[in-house]
Amino acid sequence: MTDLALAHDELRPLMFSIAYRMLGSVVEAEDVVQDAFLRLHRSSLEGVDNLDAYATTVTTRLAIDTLRSARVRREQYVGPWLPEPIVDSDDADPAHRIVLDETVSTAFLVLLEALSPVERAVFVLRDVIGYEYAEIADVVDKSEANCRQIFARAKRRINDGKPRFEATHEDRDRLASEFLAAMNDGDLAGLERLLAEDVVFVGDGGGRAPAIQKPMVGALAVARFLLGLVRQGDRFGVLLDLVQANGQPALRTRDADGALLCVMTIDVDAGRIVGLGNLLNPEKLGHLGAVGDLNTLLGHRD
Template identity: 85%
Template structure:
């Protein structure tokens, strides 16, 4: 294996981790990583003293540029925007696996959307990757003092909304199992017991497939909506199975032939489900395998 090929294998997880957290998009993150490696290859001809530092710098700067160019697209996005899900599953392409923890949860990545591209870069490099301010300053081409200010400002902006996820992995999985059982059995009372009073359901169809255009809030409204979806899913032969997505329990939603239709992530805080994020936009599911056509199943166009 050549030095550069070995560097690719060693550095790719770090580069993809940075790009995905900044962009919330698997496809865009992969494009950034590929372009960064092309630049790394060209620069290696002249010699690079620190490959990791160079890879981090190029990846972060490319992600900043991508965020700036994507801003108009996201402003025009139809309905709520949610990140592309990453599943921790043996049948998912290993290229799209990263260390899944609370900093890749749907709730956390959505909060990062409130930050400017540079704020997001500084926050990710400091809070997630653990870089020192001097290292961050070199990456984003700002002074060390400025980076400290940017980080403090960014942390303040997302502090109030930052998810706590106080429940253990075991408690999350138990609640998710009970949640799936309740919706399968049409158990309204049981479902309501699992949901927090102010639970929020968000759907992301991106205008490509049917999804709620505004968040649904409150235990009664969300529970009844979920059971309505389940009845519809039963008629269509939809398959549901528990998986891990973005460091949290989730339901993988598939057509009868196994094609992907969506991913519903489940946010748990202490002993209740506080958030449900339903990613249905087919453009955000392609990295998970063959994608089904929900519009055809439903018999109408988005």
């Protein structure tokens, strides 16, 4: 009989990797993984030759169900929705140290939001996990031919929204360093040069932290807005530093006591910053440690 207790530490990163890409939420992914393990413990594993495949099936099906219910909540979400970040320096859970490639970047996870739950499952299993179509068909209870069609359709939609040029890690890190330096220096012209003409800034406060309610577009408008945030932060001793979040550079903001206030991911294409996703919702930052109260810091009232 398969010893599930011994296999737990090896299975958990795989299961979290699938659930996180499916849901874009660390908390919901952890819930799915925990529920999946409970189901595995309650199941008879006699005759299970491939525990990885069995765990993948249970996790994926639970993630599909969770995503269907989460979609209703996201339709009622206040303002733009961004995925919960995995910050390398803050997250000590070894299961969260999944392969941080483009398929966990903030921009990519936002693209996945356009897919249906089953489309997302098929895409993740095929493109990330490397499953064969016959294996995917067993997981999502579709025919192999249908899974091929679903993947092709999902792949087209994803490719339509992907960056034109894949930036190197060196280019991303260099731009991020110049970005932070320009902000610290209050260099409007320098900041504007780093931003693409049609750069998009998105803030996710979820109604629980002050954030813009609609995406802001345009290099000059975004640069001015960012420098305004820096000036405001300077009044309260806010700390800014660069980290790696979801395999890409990000700007971490903390209060004077070191509590986390927000994480801003930086998306690069063709040598310019094309997207900034600022996550401020405290409910989506708690897995990274102590979270500060931005409303209190800024003197906001309910």
